[in-house]
Amino acid sequence: MQNTTSRLIKVIDHTRQIRIYLADSRAVVQEAATRHGCSATAAAALGRTLTAACMMGAELKAADDLVTIRIRGNGPGGEIVVTATAQGTVRGYILNPEADLPSLRPGKLAVGGLVGHEGTLEVIRDMGLEQPFIGRVELVSGEIAEDIAQYFYQSEQVPSLVSLGVLVNPDLSINSAGGLFVQALPDADDALLQQIEEQVQAMGPISSWPRKYGTLEEQLARMMGNIPYDTIGEVPLAFRCNCSRERLGNILAGLDPKEIQALAEEGRDIEVVCHFCGEKYHFSPEEIV
Ligand code: ZN
Numbered sequence: 001m002q003n004t005t006s007r008l009i010k011v012i013d014h015t016r017q018i019r020i021y022l023a024d025s026r027a028v029v030q031e032a033a034t035r036h037g038c039s040a041t042a043a044a045a046l047g048r049t050l051t052a053a054c055m056m057g058a059e060l061k062a063a064d065d066l067v068t069i070r071i072r073g074n075g076p077g078g079e080i081v082v083t084a085t086a087q088g089t090v091r092g093y094i095l096n097p098e099a100d101l102p103s104l105r106p107g108k109l110a111v112g113g114l115v116g117h118e119g120t121l122e123v124i125r126d127m128g129l130e131q132p133f134i135g136r137v138e139l140v141s142g143e144i145a146e147d148i149a150q151y152f153y154q155s156e157q158v159p160s161l162v163s164l165g166v167l168v169n170p171d172l173s174i175n176s177a178g179g180l181f182v183q184a185l186p187d188a189d190d191a192l193l194q195q196i197e198e199q200v201q202a203m204g205p206i207s208s209w210p211r212k213y214g215t216l217e218e219q220l221a222r223m224m225g226n227i228p229y230d231t232i233g234e235v236p237l238a239f240r241c242n243c244s245r246e247r248l249g250n251i252l253a254g255l256d257p258k259e260i261q262a263l264a265e266e267g268r269d270i271e272v273v274c275h276f277c278g279e280k281y282h283f284s285p286e287e288i289v
Contacts, residue, residue, distance in 0.1 A: 006237035008058055008088070008179075009216050014228040017188035018196060021055040021181040022216050022223075023237065028054065028090060029166055029177040031239040035278040036093060039100035040168040042077055044109045046094045047166035048144040049082045051179035053092065054237050056123070057084030068124040073116025073142050076101070080115065083276070089240040091276040109168065115142035121151055152183070159184045161197050165207030178206045192227070199223050241277035248272045248281050260285055 008023035029047035032038070038046060049069055056067045063086060071080040078095025101110040119139045126132040135155030140146040149162040161182040167175040180200065184193045200223055203209065213219045220229075252260075252272065263270060264285030272281045 006054075006177075007216070008054060008235050008237060009220065009231055010058060010233040010235075011220060011224075011229045011231050013192070013224075014230065015189075015192070017185055017192055019181075019183045019185055020196075020220070020229070021058055021179070021183075022220055023051055023054055023179040024210065024216055025051040025054060025177045025179060025237055026174055026210075028237050028239045030174040032092065033168075033172070033174060035239075036097040037278075038094065038097040038172075040172060041100050041103075041109045041111060041114045042094050042097045043168050043172065043174065044166040045077055045111045045114050045144065046080060046082070046092060046097070047174065047177050048111065048164040048179070049080050050084075050090050050092050050239075051164050051166075051177060052144065052148050052162070053082040053084035054088060054090050054235075055179055055181050057086055057088065057090065058233070058235050060086035060125070060127070062128065063087065064128060066124075066126040068122075068126070069148075070122040070124065071115060071119065071139070071142075071144070071147070072122075073119035073139055075099075075112075075114050075116030075142060077114040077116075081276075086235075088235040088237040090237065091239060091241040093275050093278075107167070109166075111144065112142035115139070115144065117142050121147045123151055123155070152181075159188075159193065161193070161200060163200065163206045165205050167207035176207045176210050178209060180206055195225075196223065196227065199225055239277075241274060241279065243274040243277060243279055245281050248274060249283060249287070252283060 006025045006027040011020045033043035053069050068083045076099040080094045082092030084090040101113045122136045124134050137151045140150045145162045145164040152158045152160040163180040166177040169175045209219045213222050270283045
């Protein structure tokens with residue numbers, strides 16, 4: 001059975017040493033993959049990034065704070081850009097959504113190859129201050145989870161276990177998508193983090209968890225075993241873009257008047273496509289002049 005709504009839960013262990021974010025992002029990834037016409041591998045690459053951004057968004061404090069993940073790898077998929085809010089809305093794109101590579105083995109999409117093994121991952125936190133906070137790391141593998149873990153460790157000095165998974169059906173529908181951050185808070189006992197890590201490893205790939213273990217709450221109970229914890233938040237997740245006709249029309253206002261004149265003479269409409277969500281807007285030349 002597939003969940004039609006995406007959500008994440010935040011928990012903390014009773015000793016306040018470990019914070020955990022666990023997300024079911026299937027519906028969000030499905031919408032992104034459909035909107036952009038993603039290949040299986042591109043859906044997995046974009047879906048993993050969207051899922052990570054949702055969980056990073058959940059760390060933001062104020063309602064209009066934004067987090068952006070920008071991955072620039074040397075693979076055929078091209079740049080991935082994803083933006084999320086504290087309310088659980090997320091949007092994003094992969095530059096070449098049709099790009100694809102043969103799977104490494106059945107069920108193992110070549111995400112690292114599509115993204116590229118070399119390049120950078122940037123996280124931009126815009127918290128309404130004069131300058132956004134920008135952290136940048138070199139890609140570890142392009143598999144995204146490892147790259148995000150590296151970012152947390154290097155840029156924020158937070159040892160983290162990061163797991164991201166998207167399972168794509170042969171008809172390109174999204175079977176499951178999920179993500180997990182396990183983060184050690186300051187002065188956390190390494191042994192506790194290690195215990196959780198071992199339990200996570202034993203559960204297999206995260207994309208198999210909904211089928212094997214059920215709801216997020218059931219997955220978490222399995223993962224934590226005998227470690228007591230409290231749920232400290234729940235956020236519904238949705239793919240949502242803030243583009244509008246007006247906003248994209250403003251971009252056109254910056255076009256060369258001669259170009260607009262030429263289009264007007266040909267009597268042609270101008271189509272503008274929002275990168276983030278694939279929405280198409282049509283403008284007649286008269287509307288722009
Ligand atoms: Zn849009």
